[in-house]
Amino acid sequence: DGGITQSPKYLFRKEGQNVTLSCEQNLNHDAMYWYRQDPGQGLRLIYYSQIVNDFQKGDIAEGYSVSREKKESFPLTVTSAQKNPTAFYLCASMEKFRGNQPQHFGDGTRLSIL
Amino acid sequence: GESVGLHLPTLSVQEGDNSIINCAYSNSASDYFIWYKQESGKGPQFIIDIRSNMDKRQGQRVTVLLNKTVKHLSLQIAATQPGDSAVYFCAETYRGAGSYQLTFGKGTKLSVIP
Numbered sequence: 001d002g003g004i005t006q007s008p009k010y011l012f013r014k015e016g017q018n019v020t021l022s023c024e025q026n027l028n029h030d031a032m033y034w035y036r037q038d039p040g041q042g043l044r045l046i047y048y049s050q051i052v053n054d055f056q057k058g059d060i061a062e063g064y065s066v067s068r069e070k071k072e073s074f075p076l077t078v079t080s081a082q083k084n085p086t087a088f089y090l091c092a093s094m095e096k097f098r099g100n101q102p103q104h105f106g107d108g109t110r111l112s113i114l
Numbered sequence: 115g116e117s118v119g120l121h122l123p124t125l126s127v128q129e130g131d132n133s134i135i136n137c138a139y140s141n142s143a144s145d146y147f148i149w150y151k152q153e154s155g156k157g158p159q160f161i162i163d164i165r166s167n168m169d170k171r172q173g174q175r176v177t178v179l180l181n182k183t184v185k186h187l188s189l190q191i192a193a194t195q196p197g198d199s200a201v202y203f204c205a206e207t208y209r210g211a212g213s214y215q216l217t218f219g220k221g222t223k224l225s226v227i228p
Binding site for chain 2: 004006040041042043045090092098099100101102103104105106107108
């Protein structure tokens, strides 16, 4: 089945630790996105990538980093600089980077602090 | 369970009744709109979309209405079923020069009473 796979489903971070969230898609989509979702809030954009080997900061990029070395993969690292990392993280993809088509989402990773 | 629905407006409907979920969008220049459904512990799922040159679009059991005059979007679900219980949110797209901005609403929690 085509889709977006996020792993792990649950992740715990210790103080001072970097953690990496995985996002893989087999939809052959060019564009990929990372969002953060907090209770009662709309999705906030962390980083996005229009195409392989390219990525841009979103609205809340501080404390996060990404890479896009392969078309199908867009991992997100939550660094120790992110002081409030507890949230639900969603990865999305879109066929082309343009604004007239929907983004498709994975099932998320819930990150908590130990 | 998933806490994304905390502090959101809630709509409770009886099974079999029709549901209407409303969304006020912010940018009068937005030209593409999407409704998503998010079940507990999962990522958002695309339901239906509409472009700004339309005022109504129908899918299977769902209808989206767009009123550009008052910047209002609504999602109508016919014969609501228990499986429709979820958080529903809208998204609007504004396209600028060479890029676009996608903004998500905070959502409405739909509870279906059996």
